[in-house]
Amino acid sequence: xxxxxxxxxxxxxxxxxxxxxxxxxxxxxxxxxxxxxxxxxxxxxxxxxxxxxxxxxxxxxxxxxxxxxxxxxxxxxxxxxxxxxxxxxxxxxxxxxxxxxxxxxxxxxxxxxxxxxxxxxxxxxxxxxxxxxxxxxxxxxxxxxxxxxxxxxxxxxxxxxxxxxxxxxxxxxxxxxxxxxxxxxxxxxxxxxxxxxxxxxxxxxxxxxxxxxxxxxxxxxxxxxx
Numbered sequence: 001x002x003x004x005x006x007x008x009x010x011x012x013x014x015x016x017x018x019x020x021x022x023x024x025x026x027x028x029x030x031x032x033x034x035x036x037x038x039x040x041x042x043x044x045x046x047x048x049x050x051x052x053x054x055x056x057x058x059x060x061x062x063x064x065x066x067x068x069x070x071x072x073x074x075x076x077x078x079x080x081x082x083x084x085x086x087x088x089x090x091x092x093x094x095x096x097x098x099x100x101x102x103x104x105x106x107x108x109x110x111x112x113x114x115x116x117x118x119x120x121x122x123x124x125x126x127x128x129x130x131x132x133x134x135x136x137x138x139x140x141x142x143x144x145x146x147x148x149x150x151x152x153x154x155x156x157x158x159x160x161x162x163x164x165x166x167x168x169x170x171x172x173x174x175x176x177x178x179x180x181x182x183x184x185x186x187x188x189x190x191x192x193x194x195x196x197x198x199x200x201x202x203x204x205x206x207x208x209x210x211x212x213x214x215x216x217x218x219x220x221x222x223x224x225x226x
Contacts, residue, residue: 017184018184018197018200018201021179021180021181021183021184021201022181022204024098024179024180024181024183025167025170025171025180025181025182025205025208027098028098028101028102028105028166028170028173028178028179028180029163029166029167029170029208031098031102032101032102032105032106032109032166032169032170033109033159033162033163033166035102035106035110036105036106036109036110036113036162036166037113037159037162039106039110039114040109040110040111040112040113040114040116040117040162041113041114041117041155043065043069043110043111043114043117044113044114044115044116044117044118044120044121045117045121045143045147045148046065047062047065047066047069047114047115047117047118048117048118048121048122048147049139049143050062050065051118055129055133055139055142056139068111069111069114069115072107072108072111073111073112073115077104077108077168077169077172077173078172078173078175078176080104080107080108081101081104081108081172081173081176081178082176084103084104084107087103087107088100088103088104091103095177096176096177096178097177097178097179098178098179098180100177100178101170101173101178101179101180104173105166105169105170105173108169109162109165109166109169112162112165113158113159113162116154116155116157116158116161116162117151117155117158119154119158120151120153120154120155120157120158121147121151121154123151123154124146124147124150124151125150128146128150129142129146129147132145132146152223153220153223153224156216156219156220156223157216157220159216160212160213160215160216160217160219160220161216163212163216164209164212164213167205167208167209167212170182171185171201171205174186181201181204181205182201184197184201185197185198185201185202
């Protein structure tokens with residue numbers, strides 16, 4: 001098998017380095033996605049609750065949150081990574097490598113995911129929320145037992161979309177030393193003109209995205225049927 005790969009891709013000298021790059025990409029993706037969901041989910045719920053006409057309507061708070069989220073979403077990720085380098089260094093002690101990639105990945109993806117969560121919660125039947133209020137349910141009970149269960153399919157669809165976006169972010173992060181497949185494609189495929197590296201990394205990223213989409217679709221279908 002290895003001899004066949006070397007025959008097809010003669011420019012790739014070290015396949016173990018490619019394997020390590022795959023592992024680095026998966027590590028960045030897993031770590032940043034977990035933190036993105038942990039931050040973006042409550043932020044999205046807060047956005048929904050504070051929006052006009054909802055349970056805890058606070059128009060000023062909603063306007064401020066929306067402004068911050070829209071600003072972060074409007075900045076191209078590669079620029080965001082550069083701008084956040086001092087913040088990244090203050091948080092994790094380095095601007096480069098896997099640790100240095102996680103903070104900008106999370107800051108770039110969490111606002112995006114929060115907006116998807118808010119959209120999913122808006123799709124919940126308002127009558128169900130009003131019925132829960134009429135029965136004396138507290139805000140926390142409505143969130144825990146009504147909003148989140150009813151919006152599960154939409155939230156999982158949002159997680160899938162966010163995970164795929166993060167795959168692209170990790171690849172862009174490779175251009176400024178974050179590691180992973182993007183770094184390999186940039187150093188060898190672009191700077192050293194070794195097209196085999198570029199081709200293989202693109203194929204691997206496409207496969208990763210397809211796997212994430214298939215898993216996400218299955219989970220969404222499961223919760224949609226319930």
